[in-house]
Amino acid sequence: MRMVRKLTGGFRPALAGCLLMVLSLGLLPSAIMAQQQPPAAPAAPAPAASAAPNDPLAAARVTIDQSERQLKSLSGLVDQAVTDDARLVDLKGKVDDLGRVVLKTSVNLRPRLEEIAKRLTELGDPPKEGQPPEAQEVTEERNQLTDERGRINAITGDAENLSVNTGSLANRITELRRRLFTDTLTRRSPLTYDMLSEAGTAIGAEVDDFKRTTASWISFAWRIKQLQLLTAVMLSIGAALVFVSGGYRMLGFLIRRDRADADPPYISRLSVAFWSTLISAMALSSFLATSYFFMDSFNILRPDIAPMVSAALSIIGLVYFVWRLAHAVFAPTEPNWRLVRVSNTGAKWLVTAIVAMTVVNSLDYLLSAISVALGSPVVLTVIKSLVASVIIGLILISMSFMRPVLAVSGNPDELGRPWPRFMSGLLRMAGLGLLVAALVGYVGLARFVSTQITLTGAVLVMMYIGILSGQAISAQNSFAGTLIGQYVRRRFKLDAVALDQAGLVAGFGVYLLALMTGIPLILLSWGFQVRDLELWAYRLFTEITIGNISISLVGIFSGVLIFIAGLFGTRWFQRWLDGSVMARSHVDLGVRNSVKTGVGYLGIALAGLIGISAAGIDLSSLALVAGALSLGIGFGLQNIVSNFVSGLILLVERPFKVGDWVVTGTTEGFVRRISVRATEIETFQHQSIIVPNSDLINASVGNWTHRNRLGRVEIPVSVAYESDPNEVMDILMDLAIKHPMVLHNPEPSVAFMGFGAFSLDFELRLYLADLFNGTKVRNDIRIGILEQFREKGIVIPLPQRNLNITVEGDGQSLEAALKEQGVPQPVAEKLDAAARRAQAEKKPGDVDETHGQDLQLKRDRSRQS
Amino acid sequence: MVRIPLALLAAFTTFDHAVAATLTNSGSSAVVVQVADSSGRYDVSLEPGASEDVCPSGCFVTLPNGDRIGLGGQETVDIHDGAASVN
Numbered sequence: 001m002r003m004v005r006k007l008t009g010g011f012r013p014a015l016a017g018c019l020l021m022v023l024s025l026g027l028l029p030s031a032i033m034a035q036q037q038p039p040a041a042p043a044a045p046a047p048a049a050s051a052a053p054n055d056p057l058a059a060a061r062v063t064i065d066q067s068e069r070q071l072k073s074l075s076g077l078v079d080q081a082v083t084d085d086a087r088l089v090d091l092k093g094k095v096d097d098l099g100r101v102v103l104k105t106s107v108n109l110r111p112r113l114e115e116i117a118k119r120l121t122e123l124g125d126p127p128k129e130g131q132p133p134e135a136q137e138v139t140e141e142r143n144q145l146t147d148e149r150g151r152i153n154a155i156t157g158d159a160e161n162l163s164v165n166t167g168s169l170a171n172r173i174t175e176l177r178r179r180l181f182t183d184t185l186t187r188r189s190p191l192t193y194d195m196l197s198e199a200g201t202a203i204g205a206e207v208d209d210f211k212r213t214t215a216s217w218i219s220f221a222w223r224i225k226q227l228q229l230l231t232a233v234m235l236s237i238g239a240a241l242v243f244v245s246g247g248y249r250m251l252g253f254l255i256r257r258d259r260a261d262a263d264p265p266y267i268s269r270l271s272v273a274f275w276s277t278l279i280s281a282m283a284l285s286s287f288l289a290t291s292y293f294f295m296d297s298f299n300i301l302r303p304d305i306a307p308m309v310s311a312a313l314s315i316i317g318l319v320y321f322v323w324r325l326a327h328a329v330f331a332p333t334e335p336n337w338r339l340v341r342v343s344n345t346g347a348k349w350l351v352t353a354i355v356a357m358t359v360v361n362s363l364d365y366l367l368s369a370i371s372v373a374l375g376s377p378v379v380l381t382v383i384k385s386l387v388a389s390v391i392i393g394l395i396l397i398s399m400s401f402m403r404p405v406l407a408v409s410g411n412p413d414e415l416g417r418p419w420p421r422f423m424s425g426l427l428r429m430a431g432l433g434l435l436v437a438a439l440v441g442y443v444g445l446a447r448f449v450s451t452q453i454t455l456t457g458a459v460l461v462m463m464y465i466g467i468l469s470g471q472a473i474s475a476q477n478s479f480a481g482t483l484i485g486q487y488v489r490r491r492f493k494l495d496a497v498a499l500d501q502a503g504l505v506a507g508f509g510v511y512l513l514a515l516m517t518g519i520p521l522i523l524l525s526w527g528f529q530v531r532d533l534e535l536w537a538y539r540l541f542t543e544i545t546i547g548n549i550s551i552s553l554v555g556i557f558s559g560v561l562i563f564i565a566g567l568f569g570t571r572w573f574q575r576w577l578d579g580s581v582m583a584r585s586h587v588d589l590g591v592r593n594s595v596k597t598g599v600g601y602l603g604i605a606l607a608g609l610i611g612i613s614a615a616g617i618d619l620s621s622l623a624l625v626a627g628a629l630s631l632g633i634g635f636g637l638q639n640i641v642s643n644f645v646s647g648l649i650l651l652v653e654r655p656f657k658v659g660d661w662v663v664t665g666t667t668e669g670f671v672r673r674i675s676v677r678a679t680e681i682e683t684f685q686h687q688s689i690i691v692p693n694s695d696l697i698n699a700s701v702g703n704w705t706h707r708n709r710l711g712r713v714e715i716p717v718s719v720a721y722e723s724d725p726n727e728v729m730d731i732l733m734d735l736a737i738k739h740p741m742v743l744h745n746p747e748p749s750v751a752f753m754g755f756g757a758f759s760l761d762f763e764l765r766l767y768l769a770d771l772f773n774g775t776k777v778r779n780d781i782r783i784g785i786l787e788q789f790r791e792k793g794i795v796i797p798l799p800q801r802n803l804n805i806t807v808e809g810d811g812q813s814l815e816a817a818l819k820e821q822g823v824p825q826p827v828a829e830k831l832d833a834a835a836r837r838a839q840a841e842k843k844p845g846d847v848d849e850t851h852g853q854d855l856q857l858k859r860d861r862s863r864q865s
Numbered sequence: 866m867v868r869i870p871l872a873l874l875a876a877f878t879t880f881d882h883a884v885a886a887t888l889t890n891s892g893s894s895a896v897v898v899q900v901a902d903s904s905g906r907y908d909v910s911l912e913p914g915a916s917e918d919v920c921p922s923g924c925f926v927t928l929p930n931g932d933r934i935g936l937g938g939q940e941t942v943d944i945h946d947g948a949a950s951v952n
Contacts, residue, residue, distance in 0.1 A: 099903065100923075103923040103924075103925075103935055103937065104935075104937075105935075106925065106933075106934075106935030107923075107935040107936065107937045109935070110934050110935060110951060113932060113934065114950070114951065117932070117948055121948075149932070152933075153931065153932060153933050156925065156933035156934065156935060157933055159925065159935065160901045160925040160927075160933060160935075163901065163902075163903070163924075163925060164901055164902075164903075164905060164906065166903070167902065167903025167905070168903075168905075170903065171903075
């Protein structure tokens with residue numbers, strides 16, 4: 001597991017670097033092509049202001065004339081470059097620039113034209129016959145202005161013609177390029193005897209030419225540029241040493257395969273594959289690039305030799321990259337580090353075949369670069385590509401007969417199983433297709449396909465590894481194990497969950513990087529030009545048109561950015577308003593909260609609207625949608641909207657504010673939060689109750705602390721009938737007045753409430769400045785009452801119950817029964833006596849229906865004090 | 866209180882995001898203007914009060930009074946009795 005941590009330490013920079021390297025390799029061939037192009041067309045027209053600094057019309061005229069000449073020369077260049085796609089792309093850019101210059105020139109003339117028109121309107125029409133003549137100056141000014149207007153219109157007219165011509169030239173270039181693309185792939189050059197013999201002589205000539213050129217260059221370099229050559233070689237070797245030793249020393253632990261590890265986890269295998277390919281290929285390509293750079297900057301390379309050297313260096317880089325990549329994926333000697341499930345022999349042969357295909361393809365490119373540099377006939381290139389395509393086709397067919405798939409036993413040493421049927425079929429089809437296409441004469445197509453099989457294949461594999469790494473990083477809890485993850489955790493002090501989320505983001509970043517770099521590379525290798533990609537990217541970010549709607553990613557992004565900025569601005573303003581302005585003005589806490597919440601909603605709404613309009617979304621079209629939606633809102637979102645509006649009313653009207661003690665329905669407690677939809681009330685037991693705002697608006701709400709906290713509390717007191725009510729009232733009043741928290745105005749009062757069942761009932765009524773002190777005051781007063789009553793001998797009666805027993809007949813039996821129950825003698829005697837007394841008093845007709853001795857219980861009405 | 870956001874909403878809704886030059890005829894009679902852009906020349910006829918979006922990437926317009934103006938692509942052109950005012 002430690003291994004994993006080390007290995008997965010830094011996927012992101014690694015991937016970036018690797019893809020950059022691939023990019024550089026991919027671009028080198030195009031660099032070769034670029035060097036063969038004729039010199040660039042003249043630069044865009046320089047502002048002609050210097051010609052006539054004070055006369056904008058003359059300057060515009062000069063610009064237009066210059067542009068016209070430029071258009072002519074561009075048109076001529078296009079005619080020369082009908083077969084050169086890269087050149088056509090370049091020219092298209094120049095033509096577009098020219099069109100913009102012309103347009104801008106005439107747009108700049110517009111203010112002057114408007115001025116003239118305005119002035120002419122002010123001067124009015126020339127006097128008609130019979131009207132009094134006007135002043136000489138006026139006539140002169142009118143004539144001058146009319147003249148200038150005519151000149152401006154003439155210049156704009158020319159600019160218009162020029163602009164239309166520019167547009168048609170641009171369209172023509174596009175058409176040419178389209179035709180070129182289809183023509184090159186489908187151009188047929190059938191194999192004939194003449195062609196072969198021509199190629200034979202051409203080969204001889206080329207070999208001689210090549211020998212002569214290289215020999216003359218070598219002698220030139222050695223004789224004239226010896227010092228520079230040696231310096232360049234030394235410098236590039238030095239650079240290579242730095243790259244290799246530095247790379248291995250710093251990152252070597254990432255790419256070493258631990259042979260002892262019998263079953264390394266997939267993530268470490270992936271990471272080793274990734275890093276080993278990346279670091280070594282990076283080191284080599286840096287070495288190659290620096291070599292070329294030094295040779296170029298020391299002027300060792302001659303124009304005829306430079307494309308060949310550049311091609312040679314780039315194919316070395318490419319072949320090495322593919323070789324490393326193949327080794328990384330198939331690991332022919334270390335089955336436990338293999339990324340795919342193939343047998344040992346299968347891995348060995350696959351690596352050989354893939355590298356062989358790349359070598360053949362690269363040699364084809366190198367040789368055609370040499371042919372182009374030496375100006376050899378096209379037929380030679382065709383023959384070379386034909387040979388290369390045939391060889392690649394044969395390799396593909398032979399690959400289809402391999403048995404690379406891991407044996408059923410899973411032992412990589414055993415001979416593997418054959419390809420799945422569709423795979424072998426695909427390989428054979430591709431190989432046969434290449435052979436047939438090349439031999440029938442579609443060499444361009446065959447060459448294109450065979451290049452794509454190697455180049456696109458390599459990029460795809462790299463992208464795939466990148467995507468797998470992204471997956472591995474974003475897997476749950478795996479980011480924490482990586483070096484970067486550990487660094488991020490230390491640096492930003494993240495907890496486990498946040499770190500896991502960071503891993504998700506990192507994984508997504510790796511995906512994005514893999515796709516954003518891989519896809520352009522594939523497109524480049526498919527013949528698209530860098531400028532095309534730039535244009536696409538530009539369009540993608542500035543304007544995507546779907547039907548009548550045009551969306552701009554930059555616009556949307558800036559809209560989102562403005563919204564976020566607005567949100568932060570609102571938060572800041574809220575804090576400032578609340579903390580500085582309102583707190584210092586001693587505004588009530590509830591009002592502060594209302595204002596803060598209101599400002600928050602307003603800010604969010606404003607930020608949203610500004611963001612939407614900045615994103616380029618036409619709000620008038622949204623209004624239509626809103627109109628249609630309002631019906632739906634009327635039905636579906638009725639409750640939510642009503643709650644929202646109620647919330648706003650609560651904030652404005654403030655029947656209660658945050659911190660108030662409210663009673664609504666069955667809920668009583670403190671208001672904790674008034675939000676969009678609902679209000680949170682915390683009961684005294686600290687239970688939060690969320691009450692929808694509309695309930696608070698529609699139902700009655702009691703608020704103990706609406707205007708202030710002043711309130712009345714009552715303390716009921718009961719004393720025995722024997723007590724003196726005046727004394728009791730005095731004691732109570734005295735206690736109330738002496739308590740520091742009891743208000744003197746309104747005065748406390750004592751009410752004699754009534755005659756209770758066994759007590760005299762009083763009520764002490766007190767006003768408090770702050771109701772929240774009620775409990776404390778009541779406690780104090782009650783304790784005081786108790787103490788005073790005890791001192792003064794005033795009794796607080798307990799509930800009393802009188803038990804009356806009526807005994808019928810002879811008391812003897814009652815006595816006996818009581819004795820039986822174990823009632824002590826004296827009590828029993830007393831009862832007996834009582835019974836006899838009662839018997840004597842009883843009238844004869846009053847006898848109960850019941851027999852024997854009955855206990856008649858009479859329960860007194862009792863009341864709790 | 867509810868009215869304020871609604872009013873703001875209404876104010877912003879009238880905010881039109883320009884994606885092309887807009888020609889508007891505020892005169893009393895129909896006009897025909899000639900527009901020239903990279904795809905060629907064509908005529909645009911405008912009824913009184915009508916407006917039309919043209920050429921997002923710039924073009925030339927020939928007005929009824931013979932004036933020619935270049936448009937960058939974001940302007941609003943108000944045509945009144947053959948003359949134009951550009952914003």
